[in-house]
Each structure stands twice: as C-alpha cells, then as structure tokens.
Amino acid sequence: MNAQNTGDRGAREERQLVAQAKAGDYRAFEQLVQRHEGRLYALAMHMVRQREDAEDVVRTTFLNVIEHLATFREEASFATWVTRIAINNALKVLRKRRPGHFSLEEASLEETEGDIPHPEYIADWRGDPASLLEQQELRRVLEETIATLPEKLRLVFILRDVRGLSIRETADLLGISEANVKVRLLRARLLLREKLTRIFGEEKRRLSPHHDTSFHPSTMEAVAPGKEAGSRGRT
Known part of the structure; x- marks a missing residue:
C-alpha cells in the first residue's frame, strides 16, 4: 500500500472517529486525543518553551474540542482545526506571561x-x-x-x-x-x-x-x- 492510500485511509478513519465522538462515543474521542496529543505538545513546546505551559495548552485545547466538537463543520480536517485551537491557546499563554509587553502587531520601520x-x-x-x-x-x-x-x-x-x-x-x-x-x-x-x-x-x-x-x-x-x-x- 502506497503512502497516498495510507493517508486516505487514515483520513477516512479520522472522519469516522469525529462522527462517533460527536455522537457521544468517548472512546472515539480518546482515540482522537491519542492521535494528536503528541504532535500538539511538540507544537506547544516550540511556542511557549515551558513544559507546564505546554501541557496546559494541550489540556485546554482538548477541553475546547469537547466544548465545540458538536459545532465543528468539517470544512477543514480535524487535524487542522485542533491545531488552530492549540496555536491560539499557546498565544494566549504568551500574552498572559508578559501582559502589556507581548505584541505581534505591526512593528515600525524596523519591519522593512x-x-x-x-x-x-x-x-x-x-x-x-x-x-x-x-x-x-x-x-x-x-x-x-x-x-x-x-x-x-x-x-x-x-x-x-x-x-x-x-x-x-x-x-x-x-x-x-x-x-x-x-x-x-x-x-x-x-x-x-x-x-x-x-x-x-x-x-x-x-x-x-x-x-x-x-x-x-x-x-x-x-x-x-x-x-x-x-x-x-x-x-
């Protein structure tokens, strides 16, 4: 089986897990967590650079998923959706860490x-x-x-x-x-x-x-x- 077929099968399996999780199947949700928690933790560590904060980002992300899964319209893949949630949560951690100092807004002339x-x-x-x-x-x-x-x-x-x-x-x-x-x-x-x-x-x-x-x-x-x-x- 080539990589494309493997990827297609994985995508189908994930869509099935999402549908089952939406229907209240907690085991399906646990499988989604297992599929993505390692990748999301690595992403969070890259961004916040502290283990405790990275763990909080992942926990908060999956709590957000539980809260909003029913409204997930699947216009993007579940992986893309959950990654966006994790990125936003990591940015919130950075802003809280340095209130009033953390800014990603447009810089002045140095940004040329x-x-x-x-x-x-x-x-x-x-x-x-x-x-x-x-x-x-x-x-x-x-x-x-x-x-x-x-x-x-x-x-x-x-x-x-x-x-x-x-x-x-x-x-x-x-x-x-x-x-x-x-x-x-x-x-x-x-x-x-x-x-x-x-x-x-x-x-x-x-x-x-x-x-x-x-x-x-x-x-x-x-x-x-x-x-x-x-x-x-x-x-």
Missing part, C-alpha cells in the same frame, strides 16, 4: 524588507530544517537552535516552515500583515541558516555573503529551507 541582516557566512547544508526534524538524532539540536530565535521570528518560523501554514494563515493567526510575515520569516531563516551552518555546513564549501543589504527575491530562494519550494504560491 530593506533592513534584512546578512549572516557572517553561509554554506551548503547537509540537510534543511524540514528534513532534519525527521531525524531523531538531530531533532534536539535543531529545536534548541529554533528556540534561540527572537520570539516574534520564532513564532512565524514555527507556523510557516515547521507547521506548514500559508503566509495568509500565519498572518491571520498572529494578527500581523502578510508583508510582515514574509520579512520575519526571511529574518528567521537567515539567523537559523547562520547558526546551523556552524553545525551542519561543510567548511570547504562556505561562501562569502553579498554585502548589499537590499532585498532581492532571489535571496529567499538562496537561504530558505527546501520546504518553501514545495509550498511556493500558497497565500
């Missing part, structure tokens, strides 16, 4: 494309973030590196590149413009590429970065993780 920093050097990687996350032995290093990003860059990177949301979806969830999502995403990629080059880059293939600080469309292709190529055009 002409102000993108260049890394000290770049190099060909032995892997990109999307593929490295699939390798257990490298996951810890990559997650720790992502955690060092400034918060507003880290959240955009997680939602767009790690979780695969579109530019528009990321902007809507964070309450910022699509242009700011693109700028922050590029900044995050540049910072990550520089940090990970030191770990995964091949010394003999290092390149000197261009010193022109203006933004060019080709810059995105040069520094973006490989996953972007597959999702280009999504808005």
Whole structure:
C-alpha cells in the first residue's frame, strides 16, 4: 500500500472517529486525543518553551474540542482545526506571561524588507530544517537552535516552515500583515541558516555573503529551507 492510500485511509478513519465522538462515543474521542496529543505538545513546546505551559495548552485545547466538537463543520480536517485551537491557546499563554509587553502587531520601520541582516557566512547544508526534524538524532539540536530565535521570528518560523501554514494563515493567526510575515520569516531563516551552518555546513564549501543589504527575491530562494519550494504560491 502506497503512502497516498495510507493517508486516505487514515483520513477516512479520522472522519469516522469525529462522527462517533460527536455522537457521544468517548472512546472515539480518546482515540482522537491519542492521535494528536503528541504532535500538539511538540507544537506547544516550540511556542511557549515551558513544559507546564505546554501541557496546559494541550489540556485546554482538548477541553475546547469537547466544548465545540458538536459545532465543528468539517470544512477543514480535524487535524487542522485542533491545531488552530492549540496555536491560539499557546498565544494566549504568551500574552498572559508578559501582559502589556507581548505584541505581534505591526512593528515600525524596523519591519522593512530593506533592513534584512546578512549572516557572517553561509554554506551548503547537509540537510534543511524540514528534513532534519525527521531525524531523531538531530531533532534536539535543531529545536534548541529554533528556540534561540527572537520570539516574534520564532513564532512565524514555527507556523510557516515547521507547521506548514500559508503566509495568509500565519498572518491571520498572529494578527500581523502578510508583508510582515514574509520579512520575519526571511529574518528567521537567515539567523537559523547562520547558526546551523556552524553545525551542519561543510567548511570547504562556505561562501562569502553579498554585502548589499537590499532585498532581492532571489535571496529567499538562496537561504530558505527546501520546504518553501514545495509550498511556493500558497497565500
């Protein structure tokens, strides 16, 4: 059985579980929890970076699911729906943690494309973030590196590149413009590429970065993780 058939079967099974859970079958709901709790916990940890808060995000998310499952119209998949709930709950935790200071709203002049920093050097990687996350032995290093990003860059990177949301979806969830999502995403990629080059880059293939600080469309292709190529055009 190929991957597509397996995925189709999994989607059908999940729709059946959702229907059963809506009808009051608690065992079906437990299976939905088991399918998604690990993934949602990883997402929450990426965002809030504290175990207790991440656990609270997951608990609150499934309480929200219980409360609103009857009104879930299945216009999107259950996985997409529950992920959106978890993201919103994680953002609430961040706002409560620093009331009056946490803001993802439009920044001022610093949020411009002409102000993108260049890394000290770049190099060909032995892997990109999307593929490295699939390798257990490298996951810890990559997650720790992502955690060092400034918060507003880290959240955009997680939602767009790690979780695969579109530019528009990321902007809507964070309450910022699509242009700011693109700028922050590029900044995050540049910072990550520089940090990970030191770990995964091949010394003999290092390149000197261009010193022109203006933004060019080709810059995105040069520094973006490989996953972007597959999702280009999504808005």
